[in-house]
Amino acid sequence: MEKILVTTDQSENSKAGIRFAIKLAKQRKAELMILHVYHLLKPLKWTEETFARHTITFLEKNTVELSAFIAGIYKSINETQITYELIQVSNIDVIDGVIAYARKHSCSYICISTRGAGVLTKIFGTHTAKLITSSPVPVLCIPSNYHVKELKHILYASDMTDYERELAQVVAFARPLNASVEMMHISYPYEFTFDNELTEATLKKKANYEVTLLNRKRDITNALLQDIDDAIKFSKPSLLVLFTHQSRSMFEKLFYPSNAEDYSFYGKVPLLTYKKNERI
Structure with missing residues (x-):
């Protein structure tokens, strides 16, 4: 079965990519994987045990917030919720984390929102440009102002x-x-x-x-x-x-x-x- 991986940072900008990925996964009968890449800095005074507890608390809180964020997107497009997997990965570089996960789990496509028109970094955004030029997995770039339509x-x-x-x-x-x-x-x-x-x-x-x-x-x-x-x-x-x-x-x-x-x-x-x- 195909796997469609879509990235999110819980921003308004990322919603277009998720909406597109939801529809595409349904049409293609593919698995939908929603990925959030994060990075936490360990304070110098903290012990490893303290930092581990902090990380667990952060992930639990973030899971609740991400789930509510995604549920709101499903509601906005009046889409029956299909099963998806929510993944949180730690990596100091967002795109390196996305690519590593996509390769490891044999994803068919990576879906990401873009920030509109303009010169290179404005057309695609820094993350999107790096993803296109680095990913061995096909990349779907969805404009942040895009409204989901049937792909005809x-x-x-x-x-x-x-x-x-x-x-x-x-x-x-x-x-x-x-x-x-x-x-x-x-x-x-x-x-x-x-x-x-x-x-x-x-x-x-x-x-x-x-x-x-x-x-x-x-x-x-x-x-x-x-x-x-x-x-x-x-x-x-x-x-x-x-x-x-x-x-x-x-x-x-x-x-x-x-x-x-x-x-x-x-x-x-x-x-x-x-x-x-x-x-x-």
């Missing part, structure tokens, strides 16, 4: 390298949701233009799923992000899928153009990122 249409942005393997992963996500899949390629003027009808027939055969193709021409006067933004406005997807090279430099080339603050689609559309095959 998935847009997969492809650079056409290793697309068969990537498309198989996208289809594996889409199939249980019965969502449509559209593969987008933004081509430079010198690139070969695909025949849509022929390419779509090939994609359907390879993926064993209905896949449409969206060809868009690269406007070299724009940042790449602007071209992606324009394609999203045209396609109107429920979810955008990207495969990322997990290095800061590659990530910033895509998401940190000088005028990135003008692009707002990350504040509106959930994003699913997979680690790209680095051998390609």
Whole structure:
């Protein structure tokens, strides 16, 4: 059974990710795991025994608060409460704790809320950016102002390298949701233009799923992000899928153009990122 891990710090910002994870776990018949990463500092004068008692008291109190917080979210979306596991993990680094837990427990997806549009740290938040660039587990980034909707249409942005393997992963996500899949390629003027009808027939055969193709021409006067933004406005997807090279430099080339603050689609559309095959 799939496991969906969603993070929370009990903030208003984290509620969007939890709402999304609840709905997704129900649709996919997956296990839902809600994770809170904490770190307690031991006062120098305290004994180990005193600190251990303090930790137990903290966890008991936090469990009550987290349970009430999550119950309020279920009530707000009028959702019958499905079984979930509440986990609290100690780690000095929040994202290291999230990734370590997700890997150890073979989670299928990590879900996290983001803080809206702007430059890199404003688009994703420091934690989200680090998670995308570090996690071997696919990451779902949910805008904090996002209201849960049915996932009907998935847009997969492809650079056409290793697309068969990537498309198989996208289809594996889409199939249980019965969502449509559209593969987008933004081509430079010198690139070969695909025949849509022929390419779509090939994609359907390879993926064993209905896949449409969206060809868009690269406007070299724009940042790449602007071209992606324009394609999203045209396609109107429920979810955008990207495969990322997990290095800061590659990530910033895509998401940190000088005028990135003008692009707002990350504040509106959930994003699913997979680690790209680095051998390609």
